Amino acid sequence: MRGPITSGAILLAGVFVFLKFILPLFTAPLPASLIYLYMTLAFSGIMLYGTMSASSLESLMGPVFRFLSGEGQSGTGKLARLAVLVLFPLLVGWQTYTSLAPSDLPPGENRTIHPAPPGEFVGLANPYQNNEANINMGKGLYAAYCSPCHGANYDGKGPAAKGFNPPPANFADPGTIAQLQESYLFWRIKKGGVGLPVEAMPWKSAMPRWEVELPDEFIWKIIMGEYDGAHQSPRTWEEDD
């Protein structure tokens, strides 16, 4: 027969395993702070349930109190009690230290790689025909203007790439342009790094604002050349539905 303490512990462990390991199979992993909040709620629930009547109170808390008071203990029980009594203040002291000690790490970087584009750049269609002449012209322009960073192989490994943080995008990676629409690339090329919203940390991006130097026609053709050269295709509205 299980006591209420064992049941409570099993229940808590079950809730933790569910939140930490099972739920992420179906949705995004929960942040640790949220898991902590749910665990606190579950613990409070167990304590409320266990203290509802005199008998449940005794069966839940009695063993804890007898353990802590140390009455009639010997051997392992005595040692365990001593360990708890010594470890608890040490834990509090350690927590005090870690919460007061100044952080030693440089500011963290939670940079959004593909932020939302401004409204006027959503759903624009490439006005140029996807034919060999246009693609080749785009590849030529890409070689001249883009490849120093993004690489002759469209892999983000151009000769200028290694010095930049964030690194230039790797178009051959299925996580970059294959996930994006042509109009998104048009925005990113036209406005460059300085056109990014705050969550994408525009102050760090070396991507030029090409609208200052290149006509729209060049930008649309570069996009065609990029997709063709990287063996990717743009995400379309149909796939979104």
Place this chain on the structure above:
Amino acid sequence: MLNKLRFLSTVTLVGISGILGSTAGFASDPPPAEEVGASVSIRMYQVEGTLPADDPNSPQWAAVPESEFNLAPQVHWPERIQEVTVQSVKVKGLHDGQNLAILVEYEDPTDDPKDAAAIEFMVGDKKAHFAHGQPMLQVEGGPVNIWFWKKETGKALDMSAKGFKTLSTQEKQDVSATGAWAGGSWKVVFTRALKTEDEQDVQIEPGEWRSVAFAFWDGALVSGVAKEKGSQKAVSSWWSIRAEPSADNSIFGWVIFGLALAAGFELVVVRKLRKGQSA
């Protein structure tokens, strides 16, 4: 007896909640680890005594841990350059509570009059674009402070910029620098007070992170013209720098206080329990 038990369980419940609350730190997501093989920050360590502020070859530098950053040709705006001489820079920093010294060391096969090195900082609370604090379209940016050393003059200029073509030499010059070339590499040490009266300057508060970037020019002459000049240079992205704070011993007082409080809490609970059981 039952009332006592209820009281004790309330105390225990509050106590356990306290422990859980205080251990919430365990549940935090881990802090970002430093990248392997490449630095992300520079720490200027505090020294007792003199700062090797005007001597790049001072033996004092030998023991200082270094950070290393890759550099790229400046391709962000015209005039661009596709290949540069300086590929990476090693950086060390020291301070004495009043002044700081930053040593940059980089490979450049020749000692040329047009060689130059610069350190750039964000100034104030607003983020500045690493390319001379040029305006951003969706974010209001801030200015940058640039320390620009030239071999030709053997001096450093204290400069400001907020956007292209706004680079200007400040009225109040607070920076000095000394360079020494040997065996195919430059060592340049920049020095300044941690804090200045000039609002155009970066202010270094020990313990606080600032954003820093670097630029280098190989002034070797090719057909009579410097190979790298103006916007044609080797650059880095923004990285983090700080002057290390002196140790704060008051923390240990609070730790002892926390320990004592927890031990006292235990003592009270155990005594109450013993009384309750013998009653």
